[in-house]
Amino acid sequence: MACRGACCCGCGAVNEDNARFIMLLLLIILYLLCGAAVFSALEHPKERQAKEKWVQRFELFSQKYNLNRSDLEKFLRHYEEANMAGIRVDTLRPRWDFTGAFYFVGTVVSTIGFGMTTPATVGGKIFLIFYGLIGCAATILFFNLFLERMITVLAFVLKSCHEVQRRRKGVLPHDSRQDSSNARLNSKDSLAGWKPSVYCVMLILCVAAIIISCCASAMYSSIEGWGYLDSLYFCFVAFSTIGFGDMVSTQRASYENQTIYRIGNFFFILMGVCCIYSLFNVISIVIKQVLNWLLKRLKIPCHHCPGRSLRLRRNAVMPSHVRTRVRNISIDTDAVNDSETDGRRMSGEMISMRDFLAANKVNLAIMQKQLSETANGHPRSCGSTNRHNGFSGGVGALGIMNNRLAETSVD
Amino acid sequence: MACRGACCCGCGAVNEDNARFIMLLLLIILYLLCGAAVFSALEHPKERQAKEKWVQRFELFSQKYNLNRSDLEKFLRHYEEANMAGIRVDTLRPRWDFTGAFYFVGTVVSTIGFGMTTPATVGGKIFLIFYGLIGCAATILFFNLFLERMITVLAFVLKSCHEVQRRRKGVLPHDSRQDSSNARLNSKDSLAGWKPSVYCVMLILCVAAIIISCCASAMYSSIEGWGYLDSLYFCFVAFSTIGFGDMVSTQRASYENQTIYRIGNFFFILMGVCCIYSLFNVISIVIKQVLNWLLKRLKIPCHHCPGRSLRLRRNAVMPSHVRTRVRNISIDTDAVNDSETDGRRMSGEMISMRDFLAANKVNLAIMQKQLSETANGHPRSCGSTNRHNGFSGGVGALGIMNNRLAETSVD
Numbered sequence: 001m002a003c004r005g006a007c008c009c010g011c012g013a014v015n016e017d018n019a020r021f022i023m024l025l026l027l028i029i030l031y032l033l034c035g036a037a038v039f040s041a042l043e044h045p046k047e048r049q050a051k052e053k054w055v056q057r058f059e060l061f062s063q064k065y066n067l068n069r070s071d072l073e074k075f076l077r078h079y080e081e082a083n084m085a086g087i088r089v090d091t092l093r094p095r096w097d098f099t100g101a102f103y104f105v106g107t108v109v110s111t112i113g114f115g116m117t118t119p120a121t122v123g124g125k126i127f128l129i130f131y132g133l134i135g136c137a138a139t140i141l142f143f144n145l146f147l148e149r150m151i152t153v154l155a156f157v158l159k160s161c162h163e164v165q166r167r168r169k170g171v172l173p174h175d176s177r178q179d180s181s182n183a184r185l186n187s188k189d190s191l192a193g194w195k196p197s198v199y200c201v202m203l204i205l206c207v208a209a210i211i212i213s214c215c216a217s218a219m220y221s222s223i224e225g226w227g228y229l230d231s232l233y234f235c236f237v238a239f240s241t242i243g244f245g246d247m248v249s250t251q252r253a254s255y256e257n258q259t260i261y262r263i264g265n266f267f268f269i270l271m272g273v274c275c276i277y278s279l280f281n282v283i284s285i286v287i288k289q290v291l292n293w294l295l296k297r298l299k300i301p302c303h304h305c306p307g308r309s310l311r312l313r314r315n316a317v318m319p320s321h322v323r324t325r326v327r328n329i330s331i332d333t334d335a336v337n338d339s340e341t342d343g344r345r346m347s348g349e350m351i352s353m354r355d356f357l358a359a360n361k362v363n364l365a366i367m368q369k370q371l372s373e374t375a376n377g378h379p380r381s382c383g384s385t386n387r388h389n390g391f392s393g394g395v396g397a398l399g400i401m402n403n404r405l406a407e408t409s410v411d
Numbered sequence: 412m413a414c415r416g417a418c419c420c421g422c423g424a425v426n427e428d429n430a431r432f433i434m435l436l437l438l439i440i441l442y443l444l445c446g447a448a449v450f451s452a453l454e455h456p457k458e459r460q461a462k463e464k465w466v467q468r469f470e471l472f473s474q475k476y477n478l479n480r481s482d483l484e485k486f487l488r489h490y491e492e493a494n495m496a497g498i499r500v501d502t503l504r505p506r507w508d509f510t511g512a513f514y515f516v517g518t519v520v521s522t523i524g525f526g527m528t529t530p531a532t533v534g535g536k537i538f539l540i541f542y543g544l545i546g547c548a549a550t551i552l553f554f555n556l557f558l559e560r561m562i563t564v565l566a567f568v569l570k571s572c573h574e575v576q577r578r579r580k581g582v583l584p585h586d587s588r589q590d591s592s593n594a595r596l597n598s599k600d601s602l603a604g605w606k607p608s609v610y611c612v613m614l615i616l617c618v619a620a621i622i623i624s625c626c627a628s629a630m631y632s633s634i635e636g637w638g639y640l641d642s643l644y645f646c647f648v649a650f651s652t653i654g655f656g657d658m659v660s661t662q663r664a665s666y667e668n669q670t671i672y673r674i675g676n677f678f679f680i681l682m683g684v685c686c687i688y689s690l691f692n693v694i695s696i697v698i699k700q701v702l703n704w705l706l707k708r709l710k711i712p713c714h715h716c717p718g719r720s721l722r723l724r725r726n727a728v729m730p731s732h733v734r735t736r737v738r739n740i741s742i743d744t745d746a747v748n749d750s751e752t753d754g755r756r757m758s759g760e761m762i763s764m765r766d767f768l769a770a771n772k773v774n775l776a777i778m779q780k781q782l783s784e785t786a787n788g789h790p791r792s793c794g795s796t797n798r799h800n801g802f803s804g805g806v807g808a809l810g811i812m813n814n815r816l817a818e819t820s821v822d
Contacts (some may be wrong), residue, residue: 007819016575017556017559017560017563018560020556021553021556021557021560024552024553025553027548027549028520028549028550028553030521031520031545031546031549031550032513032516032517032546033541035512035516035520035546036509036510036512036513036515036516036518037509037512038538038542039507039512039515039516039530039535039538040507040508040509040511040512041718042532042534042535042538043506043507043530043531043532043535044507044508045511045537046507046531046532047494047496047497047505047506047507047531049497050492050493050496050498050531051493051498053493054489054492054493054496054498057486057489057493061482061486062693065476065477065478065482066476067476071472071476073500075472076490076500077500077501078465078468079465079487079490080499080500081461081465082465082468083464083491083494084657085457085458085461085462085465086458087461087462087465087729088491089484089487089488089491090488094458094630095454095458096450096454096455096457096458097451097455098447098448098451099447100441100451101446101447101448101450101451101454102444102447104447104450105443105446105447105450106443107653108446108653109439109442109443111522111651111652111653111654112524112653113523113524113648113652113653113654113655113656114526114655115525115526115654115655115656115657117456118655119450119453120457120458120461121453121454121457123453124450124453124454125640125641125644126644127449127450127638128450128644128647128648129452129643129644129647131446131449131648132491132651132653133647133651133690133691133694134442134694134698135439135442135443135446135649136653136691137690137691137692137694137695137698138435138438138439138442138695138698139439139671140691140692140697141435141698141699142432142435142436142439142694144695145431145432145435146432147429148428149428149429149432152428175761195744198518222696229533229536229537230536232540233537233539233540236539236540236543236544237524237539240522240543240544240547241522241524241652242518242519242522242523242524242543242547242654243522243524243526243527243653243654244524244525244526244529244656245524245655245656246495246526246529258540279544279548280547280548280551281548283544283545283548284548284549284551284552284555287545287548287549287552288552327783343672355723369623383646
């Protein structure tokens with residue numbers, strides 16, 4: 001199992017999985033450094049201004065009332081303490097009545113953590129640790145199930161659209177060696193195995209996130225009195241579960257239509273968080289593809305067997321003349337004749353009959369081997385055959401564990 | 412694709428996937444309500460105390476210096492404003508120098524979002540939205556790849572331990588109808604397909620999280636001067652990416668061994684977040700199993716065909732007499748003869764030869780069907796056969812998309 005990502009020639013030190021992981025780590029650190037530089041340039045002047053302004057105000061106030069400097073500082077420290085308990089000059093909603101506590105636990109399990117309310121007692125802090133452990137795990141599962149449900153719906157809708165489009169256009173132009181009925185059969189087959197593009201899903205999620213954010217911002221800017229841009233910023237910070245807490249919704253002591261606003265706030269945050277979580281996951285797939293592309297471009301040579309690159313290992317099953325031409329076989333990743341070329345189709349180019357048969361010949365050979373092995377009572381060797389071909393690579397959170405842990409196949 | 416989870420008799424309204432999703436939603440809401448009640452009971456008295464204390468202090472201070480009440484309130488509002496820009500009475504580290512900005516972007520991409528530093532300029536807020544979108548997605552990918560790498564290592568280590576244990580004990584007692592060499596072959600096979608238990612991985616992650624938290628807390632309590640329990644609370648809040656911001660590390664203007672402390676802080680948070688993220692995902696699998704168990708206990712009857720429960724649908728491929736007895740066939744989820752019974756083995760009971768052959772007969776039948784279909788040029792029907800059996804259900808974030816989206820099979 002551990003040798004899954006290892007190089008075919010036995011040098012396991014630098015394999016593709018490790019290379020991808022390290023590359024991502026380095027890119028993230030680079031990204032952080034660039035981000036730090038930009039934010040520092042953008043925000044540093046404002047910080048200095050704010051500091052000067054505060055020093056002036058402090059001096060003015062202490063001079064006006066002839067205050068003892070250290071006394072005033074002590075008073076402000078007391079105010080900081082009160083702030084931590086959720087007290088401001090302007091009365092806010094109570095922190096720990098039932099609705100306030102409900103808002104608080106909502107920010108805990110979703111990991112938003114605005115911090116407008118935080119436990120102050122020892123009991124509360126200890127309870128939070130155990131409560132959060134189960135709550136956050138349950139919410140991650142909820143987000144994942146939401147993602148699954150949503151992709152199912154999207155796939156269904158997109159498939160219907162695709163079907164309607166194809167019916168309007170008529171069947172695609174087919175190979176001259178195939179007769180018409182065969183082509184129609186194939187076109188129906190290709191629809192059965194049709195999957196929506198990751199870019200298409202990303203676009204739809206992006207549009208959904210923008211619509212939700214804009215609607216929510218309209219609500220917040222009208223009710224809280226924030227600027228529209230500030231509201232959009234709040235929406236992103238809340239929906240992405242960053243939750244700085246510099247702006248928090250429904251914090252005033254009272255609103256017009258308070259109950260409706262609170263329910264609206266709850267649903268907008270729920271929908272927004274689900275949507276942005278899904279969007280992050282889809283974007284992370286695209287980032288993974290970019291990483292794979294970069295790795296392929298770099299083609300890290302295998303030190304023990306010069307001349308062979310890592311890329312060859314992944315396609316060991318395909319005959320070499322098929323490798324470059326097979327473009328449009330969209331075979332399910334969970335099927336027997338799982339093909340990695342699936343992800344590489346970029347044009348609408350149809351597969352020629354010769355290549356198709358060549359590919360099938362390989363698949364047939366694998367299947368016959370598996371069949372005989374199963375008949376001989378060694379069912380597990382099928383799994384290992386697949387694994388050594390690098391075809392069983394599950395990506396992502398639970399998906400990884402689904403491939404690697406025994407109990408996960410309950411589903 | 413959309414009909415994957417649909418009931419076999421055509422009533423798609425309540426299927427198992429939707430039932431699980433709705434059940435989880437209801438359970439989370441119940442969990443939130445209970446949590447809100449407990450936190451409200453724990454924290455409400457303290458809040459009232461803090462409020463009374465502050466009112467007293469405010470009165471005392473304004474009486475002592477004979478201050479105009481509204482003037483003092485205005486001054487405190489100015490202080491709140493300064494607070495938002497990261498200014499306190501006691502000098503803190505600069506917010507927006509390069510290291511401060513680096514800490515800030517770290518809390519953004521990890522979605523911790525302490526909120527000790529927040530962008531105040533319009534440019535900063537707009538940049539944050541786009542920066543966070545890519546950054547958070549990249550970090551989610553990083554966490555997922557970390558999880559994958561870690562499970563690979565854990566599986567390798569656990570497998571080695573398992574192997575050593577078995578070698579000490581000798582091979583397991585085998586069925587009387589099998590000869591000795593066959594049994595040894597089978598035992599070797601079962602090791603090849605051996606996967607670590609999800610509970611075992613959960614335990615290891617739990618221990619790792621506790622060790623990291625305890626070490627980090629020791630560091631924080633000695634350097635920041637926090638109590639040990641407070642430090643543990645900070646560790647949980649930071650590592651789970653909740654990030655209230657009521658306690659934030661490395662905020663003072665200067666420390667002894669400042670650089671070492673900052674680097675230590677960075678690595679502890681990185682390791683902690685990775686570890687707790689993995690733990691959450693493993694716990695969420697256990698929660699999913701509990702949900703499945705609950706659903707099975709409830710056995711939601713199918714309204715259109717009374718007497719048939721949803722459970723039967725999932726096992727349609729297995730002959731009925733096998734269903735209850737097959738316990739110990741650990742077949743990979745990615746293999747052809749994928750078996751859902753895998754997850755249900757609870758005892759060490761070995762499969763009898765008769766059941767094994769019966770199970771294989773079904774698998775053989777499926778494979779022969781697939782084989783002939785592949786030979787006839789309908790490769791996609793294999794995928795749909797698998798899907799209609801409910802065997803292709805990928806769980807979790809990218810895993811789901813790996814099954815459902817075309818481009819994800821690049822891996």
